[in-house]
Amino acid sequence: MQSDVPGARVASPLERIRPFVRRYSFRLVGGLVALLIVDLLQLGIPRLVKRAVDLLSQGAASQTALAQSAFAIFALAVGIASCRFVWRYLILGxxxxxxxxxxxxxxxxxxxxxRPFFQKKPVGAIMALATNDLAAVQLAGGMGVVACADAAIMGIAALACMAYISPQLTLIAVIPMPLLAVLTRVLSARLHRRFLKVQEQFSHLTEFARNTITNIRLLKAYTQEAPQAEVFGRLGRQYQQDNLRLARVHGTLFPISGLVGNTSLLLVIFFGGRLVVGSVITVGDFVAFISYLYLLTWPMMAVGWVANLFQRGLTSLGRLDEVMNAKPTLVDPPQPLAFPAGQTEITLRTLHFQYEGQEQPALAEVSCTIRAGEIVGLVGRSGSGKSTLCHLLARQYPVADGAIFLNGVDVNRLSLGSVRERVAYVPQDVLLFSDTVAANIGFGNPAASQEQIEGAAKICRIHEEILGFSEGYQTRIGERGVKLSGGQRQRIALARAILLDRPMLIIDDSLSAVDLETEQEIISGLADFLPGRTCLIVSHRIAPLRDAIRIMVLEEGRLLAQGNHAELLASSDFYRTMYHQQQMQSHREEELPL
Ligand SMILES: Nc1ncnc2c1ncn2[C@@H]1O[C@H](COP(=O)(O)OP(=O)(O)OP(=O)(O)O)[C@@H](O)[C@H]1O
Structure with missing residues (x-):
């Protein structure tokens, strides 16, 4: 279920949970009623004890009267146990x-x-929010609510019963209590700060562990186990120290609450005893009064505990709110236009793009048109802006108005969904799931038949290799595809995009780990699959793109030249030099002795 507007900004973290409280108010109210009954029944026990003690002290106790009291106490105990089950079930639920x-x-x-959000927020920090912080909210909403309601009901009722026995003695018993209120107020702010620190440290710890385990192979290759363990240990020690500092605060609240309760007991024994001696109250009243004082001790102790639980819950809600209030940088226009019909043509008009915090633009004044059915290659040195162009075409970062057009319509006037669902994008970093080969290829198209999956794998020249795996297409590829070679992973990722069967195909240097010959074969094979589709292929190697209808050359974010291979060799010094350097390099590699 979700709130009406997911992620809508709210004035305070508590407002975030208000709709849920309303949604489950039946359970909450039912649970609180059961809790009230438990407390009222508990208050009955000292009255029964008083009656028995008075009968005994007056020498008027008969077997039947004592048995009646004992049975009544037993009946109350059964009632208390049943209602306790009900409140636990309802409120914890x-x-x-x-x-x-x-x-x-x-x-x-x-x-x-x-992307811009995930670039700033580490995955570990998000995981910590989704586990530790949510648990703190759950604890505050469950045991926090129970302890708070219980303390309030029991506190008021016990005080009322005590006042009924002796208002004078009750006033004496409550003398130390304001100290507790003051202390709780003072320590609450400290609790908040220290708990925030604990949760932040837990986020660092989670992120560090995630990063280490994700990159475990690199870690081992560089024999960095010991230094990593050292850093992890340091983070863990800091987390433990932060927890101890937090424990010192609520460790102060708890015993002081007990001390206040026991000081009240001391006063009651001293002054209450004198009231008994003066026959102002009976021995039974005295015993019952002390029983009520014991019942009051829990609410007093609970003040510290509840303050701690609520403070933790509120702090965690605030941390969750930081994410819940984050807005996507890319949003749909208020009235998106329908995606223009026909085969998709991409037009860039003086496209300029600069990443946040960077001094130089990643793309500057790039203008060109990629017509439907064209296979256009994109080459350039590392850092020249090739991936950035792919990101922008896949609508992963916002672009200025009037920079990218699809079939003549500015992308900013189209809904994000309508553009994204027409783009099959293969990012430079291969992303695979820990699942079977078939599930990975079929990820974007779960309805695809085995035949279609195999068809895509054939285009990507990986079908035969998959058949050679122990369980063919049903082979599990391990975490992020660890059981595959780099080239196999890349071809599976490409097959997944091919299977999407979308009008635009953007391949961002996704065959870099595949040998030159196979890359060439795949790109030529794509030509049969692509009629009517618009295709942009980034490659750091020029050779496989030689047959592309057009090649664009990017340098420092600018479109330096474009044309077919022969035209560029004739017209662009930059392209010619790059091509010849790559040729020489590949010849050198071929001549190397085995
Ligand atoms: N997320 C980002 N935040 C900030 N700057 C970035 C980001 N991604 C890329 N850049 C910068 O933008 C410029 C272009 O990077 P881009 O990844 O588009 O180059 P590329 O041509 O694809 O390089 P390569 O061939 O090495 O993949 C580089 O200077 C890079 O440092």
Whole structure:
């Protein structure tokens, strides 16, 4: 389930959970009623004890009267146990439902965010929010609510029962209590700060662990296990110290609450004893009063605990809110135009793009047209802006108005979904799931038949190799494809894009790990598949693109030259030099002794 507007900005973190509280108010109210009954029944026990003690002290206790008291106490105990089950079931269930909905909202909202957000927020920090912080909210919404309501009901009711026995003694018993209120107020701010620190440190720890495990192969190749373990240990020690600093705060609150309770007991024994001696109250009243004081001790102790739980919950809600309030940088126009019919033509008009925080533009004044059915190659030195152009065409970063047109319509006037669902994009970094080969190829097209999956694999020259795997297309490829070679991973990623069967195909240097000959074969094979589609292929090697209808040359973000291979060899010094350097390099590699 989700709130009406996922990720909508709210004035305070508490407002974030208000809709859920409303949604499950039946459980909450039912649970609180059961809790109230438990507390009221608990208050009955000292009254029964008083009656028995008075009968005994007056020498008027009969077997039947004592048995009646004992049975009544037993009946109350059964009632208390049953209602306790009910409140636990309802209120803890309530907190789990709030947690689930909050997690759902959080996840859905994450899916609306785009690259610029994920560039700034490490995955580990997001994982920490989705686990530790949500758990803190759940605890506050469950046991926090229970302890708070219980303390309030029991506190007020116990005080009322004590006042009924002796208002004078009750006033004496509450003398130390304001100290607790002041202390809780003072320590709450400290609790908040220290808990925030603990959660932030946990985020660092999670991110570090994720990064280490994700890059475990690199770590081993560079024999960095010991230094990594050292850093992890340091982060862990810092986390433990932050936790200890937090424990010192709520460790102060808890015993002081107990001390306040025991000081009240001391006062009651001293002054209450004198009231008994003066026959102002009976021995039974005295015993019952002390029993009520014990019942009051829990609410007093709970003040510290509740303050701690609520403070943690609020701090975590605030941290979750930071993400929930983040807005995607790319949004649909208010009234998107329908995607223009016909085969897709891409036009760039003085396209300029600069990454946040960078001094130089990644792309500057790039103008060109890629017609439907064309296979256009894109070459250039490392850092010349090739991937950036691919990102922009795949609508991963925002672009200025009037820079990119699809069939003559500015992309900013089209919905993001309508553009993205027409682009099959193969990023430079291969992204595979820990699943079977077939599931990876069919990821974007779960309805694809085995035949279609194999067809895409054949175009990418990987079909035969897959058949050679232990379980063919059903072979599991391990975490991010660890069981495959770099070239196999790249061809599987390409097959996944081919299977999407979309009008625009953007391949960002996704065959760099494949040998030259196979890359050439794949690109020539694509020509049969591509009629009517618009295709941009980035490659750091010129040779496989020689047959492309047109090659564009990027240098420092600018479009230096364009034309077919022969034209560029004749007209562009830059291209010719690059081509010859690559030729010489590949000859040198061929001549190297084995
Ligand atoms: N996410 C980013 N944030 C900031 N700057 C970036 C980002 N991605 C790329 N750049 C910068 O933009 C410029 C163009 O990078 P881009 O990745 O487009 O080059 P490229 O031609 O694809 O390089 P390569 O062939 O090495 O993949 C580079 O100077 C790079 O440092």
């Amino acid at each position: 309530f907190s789990r439902m709030v947690e689930r909905d909050l997690r759902d909202d959080f996840f859905r909202h994450l899916l609306t965010l785009d």
